[in-house]
Amino acid sequence: METPNPNIKMWQGNVACAEGALAAGCRFFAGYPITPSSEIAEVLSLRLPKLGGNFIQMEDEIAAMGATIGASLGGVKAMTATSGPGFSLKQENIGFAAMAEIPCVVVNVQRGGPSTGLPTHAAQGDVMQARWGTHGDHPIIALAPGSVRETYDMTVKAFNLAEKYRTPVILLSDEIVGHLTEKVEVPPIESLGLTDRKKPTVPPEQYRPYEMDSSDIPPMANFGEGYRYHVTGLAHDETGFPTNNPEKIQAQLERLNRKIERYRDEIVEVEVQYTEDAEILVISFGSTARSVRRAVINAREQGIKAGLLRLKTIWPFPGKEIEAISASVRKIIVAEMNLGQLAHEVEWATRRSKPVVRINKINGEPITPNEIFNAIIRQD
Amino acid sequence: MDYLYYLRQDKMPHIWCDGCGHGIILKSILRCVDKLGWDKNDIALVSGIGCSSRTPGYVDFNTLHTTHGRALAFATGLKIANPKLHVIVVSGDGDATAIGGNHFIHAARRNIDITMIIYNNYIYGMTGGQVSPTTPAHKKASTAPYGNPDEPFDISRLAQAAGATYVARSTVYHVGKMDNYIGNALQKTGFSVVEILTPCPTSYGRRNKEGNGVDMMRYQKENTIGIEKAKNMSAEALAGKIVTGVFVDKEQESYLNRYNEVIKKAQSGV
């Protein structure tokens, strides 16, 4: 009998998320129990102390988000995980992380909403909340895994992006991916491209935590490293102190938003399949893309030129990619477990130049391959 | 003692009104830190939102001005991530016991290694004098124009009941006591709370005809009773009096020590 490969695991999506976080160097997790994300907390409560890290179950979702930011400022890669109602509660502090430019990862294993909704059923209704859940103009990155292995990879990527761009990154999973169990071949750690925040190279007295340098991403000192600076959610200038100076506020907030937009090509990832000659393009993300893949393969088997475009990055929005890939198709189908949050963006990205057919389901049930196949063959 | 060594002098004068006691508390914190000889690089001062929460901006430590009520949550993560930091949270009565009330009782329950200094002025000052969880019953506020229908929290008793290892209350007038309490709290392992009563002449004193900062501090001077003496006094005799002193001073294993045990267990495979 062959020796089993220790790198082959049977993991649930939420377990892969926890393991991906550990591989990325996450050594602090603060959470609060909520279905369907609790396994992430449970695994990390077991695993983190083994690695000398810290798990803490906070008194509420808001505290979990706050502690995550605090830990990151203390120099430790930090994450929290939640679902719909908890994601709503975390929004104010997510805005703080965006404004103060503190790297952190927030996992949202989406469930049915609004309100308490469907705790044990999947949905993809937090697309817009991930983008605009907190008030004010702010940058955000959101990634949507479609498999267990990808949950692992994307959790690692979420940390890498958070560190590189000094920003909160949302991992927008869903109940199906989170609770799906699949075989995962764990990649070697050297392949993960682990990234750490850029540190200041100047002496403390010259350090400007929100410097307007050419990269738009200022170096970040951790608290306790001799750089005594001020961090606030108030509008601030390059020194980090609050200001009412309109020019400085405008410049800082423009930089804050620009720092993600200008690097969007390095951030955005999509997956395409059968798109070279596609006449019908099905756009989707997360668990729904699994049904799309089946439907597209079925269509191809019947000689129908269908293609798949799966958004791995939701924010910044892959509008450019959608526009390019859909240029030669005659019909676009957007399948999503919400009432058209993605479809609306797709229509914008394609300037409504193609008919966009929507497949929407919000009853907790997944969209089936058949439903998508029927939309592909339907004469619209 | 040179206060200026600890101040970000270019941010002065501070925003607090004339007669506000917040600056007196800040000075006491600085005296205590100076006496302890702590390195400025090793101190993190964390706050939420409100008048008191503007304190960190003026002090040359690692300073973190968080969201309303959430200072303890941020501070908890920070302390765990870097236990070498002395983490001090400053908060107001509204910040600490209304919007941040849950974090307050849980920090005490958890016995996280943080010192919290609560500036209690019975009012939301920064937003213009709205009623707070410590506004005494029947007192007026901009949102209690007919008098406060609620009973107030006793912050120190709340901290005591929730499990803090050190709890003390002083007024800003009694600077000697304040220095003692804050100094003790800073040296305590676990969650320590010092509640300081501080006048808000602008938003509270004026509306309740209690005069200016001087008048309000004179009231503190003349109406404060030590906790030991207060134990033998009737409720009637204590009406309108301020009870100060050390409410709790006990030894209890702190959160960080407990979690180090968790790490040991996890790593030994038990």
Add this chain to the structure above:
Amino acid sequence: MKKNVVIKINESWCKSCEICVSFCPKKVYDMGQFYPIVARPEECTGCKLCEKLCPDFAIQIIIPEETKKTK
């Protein structure tokens, strides 16, 4: 009276709250038109209550012997 006590008032930080004037045990201060005045410096014992109670960091009490000790 303590010898050579220097009382410095930083008028640019003072907000004229009169706490120093009101609580100095020896009534060293009077209120001037805008700022406190050190009216009776000879009464000062160097207790530093005014310095500790000044919320605006606007009073500095310098006692020469102490300065020597710390330096």
